[in-house]
Amino acid sequence: MPGVGEKDGMSDTALQRMVKKHGPSIDREIRRCLALGEMNTDFVAMMAYQFGYVDERLRPIHESIGKRFRPLLCLIACEAVGGSVEQAMPVAAGIEILHNFSLVHDDIEDRDATRRHRPTVWKLWGEAQGINVGDALFAIAARAILDASADIATVLDIARQFGDTARALTEGQYLDMTFEARTDVKADEYSAMVANKTGALIEFSLWAGGRIGDADEKTLNAIRMFGRELGKAFQIQDDISGIWASQDRTGKEPGTDLRNGKKTLPVLLAAEHAHEPYRTVLNAYARGESVDVAQVMDALSKSGARVYAEERVRAHLAGARLALGSAQLGATQVSTLLTLAAELTGQPVPRS
């Protein structure tokens, strides 16, 4: 993802300031959720490892890893509509726990050996326990959100949306796996897949914050639409980073996704829209044929794929701004949300 929350020697971004302000409370709440009940200590410690609370030998370490930007969006949405971050904290924690459930299982499915520069859960404790750790995180997330401080109708509403979001997440992951085996994936199908796999939870994070903060119907819809557009912008920018990332921003090498044979949106779009001779190269790559990475990079750059993908990011950011226009929010709240959107995607939000 675009280097959220990373140090670059300059002054903190708005996002970094918010991570500093709310991150410790989010982690405190996650730890509380993990420790609930009569759980086996080692099992809980494996879960805690995923969040960076313990090291490989399950010894406590006093830092957290992962950027926590989903729970942060939930807290900020709640505050933006007049609620308090404390009210939304259990849901924020549940969101981050659900996100980590999906990471633990995805790592098994993709055979990924490292995440955030550390061995993955399944790599350390085997696939079977990896599945169990993920399952437990799912159960804990589903339980956590029910502790939101709101009237029970609101809590129930959030629980229903949470269930639907979790289902969308699993469908997205299912589609992602089927795409790997296919040679004819279209850009639109890819967009639908990532909308489920990563977009749904970002949208839920914002909507749930607004719901707990007791936003009126119109504002709530606006915040949800903002979340949906931000989710799409974020996903495309993430794909752009996977191809053209400069290391100082993301820690990724340029071309990483291409070397892994990933068929992400910029490639699929370019394969559909580029002129010859680039179209032939890109289509061969999209069909999974063996193509030189340098040649693909060249075809992408000469066919304007990056500019085209970045235009899509900005179009979704413009949609996000437009969505907020119909919300009953003060100028400060709107400005905060738009600043976060810009920082999360690394792109300016266009003026309407």
Add this chain to the structure above:
Amino acid sequence: MPGVGEKDGMSDTALQRMVKKHGPSIDREIRRCLALGEMNTDFVAMMAYQFGYVDERLRPIHESIGKRFRPLLCLIACEAVGGSVEQAMPVAAGIEILHNFSLVHDDIEDRDATRRHRPTVWKLWGEAQGINVGDALFAIAARAILDASADIATVLDIARQFGDTARALTEGQYLDMTFEARTDVKADEYSAMVANKTGALIEFSLWAGGRIGDADEKTLNAIRMFGRELGKAFQIQDDISGIWASQDRTGKEPGTDLRNGKKTLPVLLAAEHAHEPYRTVLNAYARGESVDVAQVMDALSKSGARVYAEERVRAHLAGARLALGSAQLGATQVSTLLTLAAELTGQPVPRS
């Protein structure tokens, strides 16, 4: 498990009659839950396969597999306290779906190639999609229970217990996997493991039915205790069947669990309580050393392990009867629940 719902040429048991009466409605509700939302057809079909609604090539078949006794317990508990089966149907379906989530993942973890005489989900579609199918079933189960027809405080209460139950399930599975690698598992530890892995959901099934039926506090506690004792009795009887099953009842060969090296309660109890020379044989087996199955069977039989285990089943059934004594239930309701308990375990419920 003890041959629930199987034909033996004799007249139907009470359980078989109830399966005939409510089974179709339960399956209708499960199908409704699976089809909800904008899901990819093949993905839903993989889930439907687990329930026996489609065959390996995803073509519809008009039967269901699996015994559905957990949802049945939920419906009967609801009816026993004066509620209707319709009210409890979404929770009953959610219970069966959660149960199947755990089966799909357990089959991957245990590398089981067949279940109910058919290839397992992961065997047909690979581990990655097996994980995804299980995850989706979990999400669908969590969503299903929120549709229970009851006031929202009741629904929220059920959702909280459901989350805790799902977490207990995953802890039980975690412990089960660690036990396989251990050579020093004690009978008490084993009991605690299965109490989570299978007992928690049986207890929840009864409690949730009573809760939806709006049982008073005292009756609800009684039904929960009944469920807990029934769960324990059921588990031990299941272990007994795994060792001594006569094929006509369960379709299992005698000694199945021993050939698989499983360390179940009858063995662990006997290893702790038998006299020499049987104790040495049983302890060697329990430590995972290579021991002749016939020799273990002989040691179990001569040390009275089966009688001892069956006494435990009856003790828990007596506990189940005792629990119902404090409930505000009519004689007919009590009799129905006790009949089911006897049929599920294949043991008579002792008179108090």
